[in-house]
Amino acid sequence: xxxxxxxxxxxxxxxxxxxxxxxxxxxxxxxxxxxxxxxxxxxxxxxxxxxxxxxxxxxxxxxxxxxxxxxxxxxxxxxxxxxxxxxxxxxxxxxxxxxxxxxxxxxxxxxxx
Amino acid sequence: xxxxxxxxxxxxxxxxxxxxxxxxxxxxxxxxxxxxxxxxxxxxxxxxxxxxxxxxxxxxxxxxxxxxxxxxxxxxxxxxxxxxxxxxxxxxxxxxxxxxxxxxxxxxxxxxxxxx
Numbered sequence: 001x002x003x004x005x006x007x008x009x010x011x012x013x014x015x016x017x018x019x020x021x022x023x024x025x026x027x028x029x030x031x032x033x034x035x036x037x038x039x040x041x042x043x044x045x046x047x048x049x050x051x052x053x054x055x056x057x058x059x060x061x062x063x064x065x066x067x068x069x070x071x072x073x074x075x076x077x078x079x080x081x082x083x084x085x086x087x088x089x090x091x092x093x094x095x096x097x098x099x100x101x102x103x104x105x106x107x108x109x110x111x112x113x
Numbered sequence: 114x115x116x117x118x119x120x121x122x123x124x125x126x127x128x129x130x131x132x133x134x135x136x137x138x139x140x141x142x143x144x145x146x147x148x149x150x151x152x153x154x155x156x157x158x159x160x161x162x163x164x165x166x167x168x169x170x171x172x173x174x175x176x177x178x179x180x181x182x183x184x185x186x187x188x189x190x191x192x193x194x195x196x197x198x199x200x201x202x203x204x205x206x207x208x209x210x211x212x213x214x215x216x217x218x219x220x221x222x223x224x225x226x227x228x229x
Contacts (some may be wrong), residue, residue, distance in 0.1 A: 031215050043204065044218035056214045088156060094215045102215055104150075104158035 001101065004093050004105035012111045018079040021108045025072050025093030032074040033102065034066060037088040046089075049074055050096075078110075086112045115140040116206050119220035126195045127228050133180075134190045136205030144210035147181065147218045148217070149190045153201040162201070166186065166210070192225075200227040 005024040013019050025032050033056075034046040045058040049068035066076040072093075078085055088109050092102040116139045126132035138147070149161040164172045164181050171179050176196075180189045192199055205220040 015134045033215055033217070035217075035219075043217075045216050045218070048214060048216055050213075056216050058216075087216070088158075090158065092158070092215070092217070101160055101163070102217065103160075106157045107157065109156075 001020070004091055004103050006089075006091050006105035008035060008108060008110050010108065010109045010111075012113060013081050014113055015081055015083060019081060019092075019110060020075050020077045021089055021110070023074045023076075023091030023093070025074070025091075026103055029093040029095050029103075030072055030079050031094040031096060031100075032068055032072065033092045033094070034074070034076050035090040035092065036060075037090060038086075043090070045075060046076065060080045083112050086110060115142070115145075115209070115218050116220050117205050117220040119205055119223050121223045123222070123224045123226070125226045125228060126192070128195055128197060129224060130195055131191060131193045132195055132225065134192075134203055134205075134225070136188045136220055137191070138186050138205070138207050140186070140207065140209075142209055142211070146208045147179075147188045148206040148208070149179070149185070149188075150204045150206055150219075151199075151201045152204065152222075155212050158204070162190065171194065195227050197227050197229060202226055 005066040031050045032042045048056040052068045068074045088107045090107045091105045094100045145166045147164045150158045162174045174194045200221045206217045
């Protein structure tokens with residue numbers, strides 16, 4: 001069974017640009033969550049999608065957005081990039097909710113210059 | 114709002130010895146889940162162990178066990194017979210059992226070094 005796949009693994013962008021990150025969950029999983037990991041702020045929850053609907057959102061500005069497709073693949077978009085957006089972005093997939101395990105991808109390392 | 118605190122930024126243990134990583138949390142909820150995740154240099158988060166708050170029995174997974182003290186809101190991880198492969202960043206995490214969400218709230222992590 002394939003794990004959670006995040007693409008690309010590494011990305012370098014310039015301030016002001018926008019970026020789209022992709023996450024393919026484990027087959028059969030309908031929940032995808034996104035996290036931002038930085039040395040200063042640690043791991044912070046961005047948002048969660050379940051069956052194409054956003055059902056939870058973290059405390060991030062509107063420049064951060066996401067969506068989920070009918071095949072459960074998810075994308076997150078960051079517009080008007082700032083230097084502080086440099087981080088490791090992790091995606092986690094779960095089968096449903098409740099007593100289910102979250103499986104993480106290897107992350108996308110975004111560097112904003 | 115729920116919070117998770119890990120007060121040990123770094124820990125070190127000799128190979129084959131035992132080490133305990135600390136975690137405390139704050140919540141007003143009565144039903145929740147607690148987790149320990151391991152993040153090696155590869156960056157992929159790996160679930161080490163999980164505890165359901167309604168279970169009094171401490172969870173155990175091979176060399177990994179927890180000491181769950183619900184009243185004290187404490188959730189420590191004990192690693193027995195430490196191995197070089199245990200070296201990693203360890204995160205304690207909380208998830209609410211209600212509200213149909215998989216949102217995890219993480220602590221700041223403890224970097225574990227294993228000395229040969």
